[in-house]
Amino acid sequence: MDRITAAQVFVSIAERGSMIAAADALDMSRAMVTRYLAEMEAWAGARLLHRSTRRLSLTDAGDVTLARCRAMLELAGAVPVAAHDVESPQGLLRVACSQSLAQATLAPAITAFLRQYPRVTVDVQVDSRAVNLVEQRIDLALRITNALEPNLIARTLAQCESVTCASPAYLAARGTPQRPQDLGGHNCLTYTYFGKSLWHYTDAQGAAVSVPVGGNLSANEDTVLLKAAVAGAGVVLQPVYSVAKLIADGHLVALMPDYVPQSMGIHGIYTSRQHMAPALRAMLDFLLDWFAHDPTWLSVSNVRGK
Template sequence: MNDRLQQLAIFVRTVETGSFSKVARECGLSQPSVSRTVAALEERLGVKLLTRTTRQLSLTDAGETLLSRAREALAGIEEAENAARGADRLSGTLRVSMPATFGVKQIVPLLPAFLERHPLLRADLMMSDRYENLIAEGANMALRIGNQPDSSFVTRKLAATRRLFVAAPAYLARRGTPKNFAELGQHHLVGGPSDGGEQNWTALRDGVTEIQPFDPRVRTHSAIGAVACASAGLGIAIASTWMCADELASGALVEVLPDYRLAPATAYAVFPAGRRPSLKARAFSDYLEQVLVSDQ
């Protein structure tokens, strides 16, 4: 039975990743061993599951049928075992995709207490400022910051925090401090994930929405990069308090235009569509909803 389950697990991950070599690295096996395992499964079932070319792997009709059932079976086995153990004895590996800066600054400090509650559980933190394909990466869940993801995913709001304009004191001493939103047009601006790649910055003051064209002198695609650029005196950036709390506390950054309100940064738990979130993913999202601080 164990061999049959291993065959199914390797087949599912091969399809999800599209790569024998990636599955080999995940499982600590050689690439030929993974290929032989899939071939053995095909031989045992007497059907072709994958069509192999030099560029990609594609599913046959039989493979499509097996894939959905195999996923259900493997998830069901793990869920049954965790249900039998109880919520305080979850086991297995919890794979969570998340933005790198948010993961380092917010999630890692909260992780010891969660793993202390679940000593049989392992964590695989997939930190990247690129949005990963949850299924291809084998993630149980993802943490996302920003607008609610599209409806093809199952989402859960966890917490929200303020976004604010920040700059280094040395930059403001050199270039002056803007007194109103329009004066941002006279300053160097830093673009990052918190501004959403928009062509305008929008803020609210005394119930009135104001819009300022946004033409950054420096752009970075990571939150930590935007904070670092602002700290280095390259200009004014937008950052959430989750991202820049340490820099504000140390004085490396100060808030600019505090009378203006930006839309908050909202953290969501995101689960792959078409399947019930696992017990370990639900437990982790429950925990984060309790401990992540909202300050909007």
């Protein structure tokens, strides 16, 4: 049953007080009006009209149903307007991201995004763990990994470069590693979600080198590791965007310039490719372009040991 049409028929009968008048107003046969009314009563589960030879009147259930049908028709009439409105990105967009990426890159990127799309509101949820998009009502999760689950819907936005580094005080006390194999003799501070026990490199000839590492401190948030590294606790392998300023200011020293740590993908993860909200689509497109062209982000790839 076309419930919208059935609602229109019922409202027309109630307003005109006659099935014949409703049929004329809707350019519909009386038999079709009768059918739609019967189906509306079946849907409501109650008799909606008192019928007499002189006039029709609403039952108590009819009064309630009339109000609901008018509300439904009003909402149905607003759908084309709403569809037209969302051609321009607007509304709330909930984005999940790690603290380091949020602070270093997402904050300036979203600021620029909101200047371009002022009708969008962004709520950033900071969490180092992988979030459940449906349960936590997240529209977009940004994740740095090379091991996405195969069932996820994701768009790769950029590559995240990394650097191995330590403080001048630590290197003065423990020596400077020249190659990945030397890390076995050093206290390596490991990030729970970023290669906790095995660090991967590529040498100058393009050969892959993987070395087991360990130390007396690990954490699930790189801010802890960076502060510890600056204080002289050990060697860290971290995204360049997290350590670029610390290296530039001399608080950390980039190590092993001939060995490039494995890069990782920065992915935008969302729930469905179908009926994607314009705000989400705009955010994905914006971030892809931002990572590719923003000079601040691009400059961190130049931070390497000499």
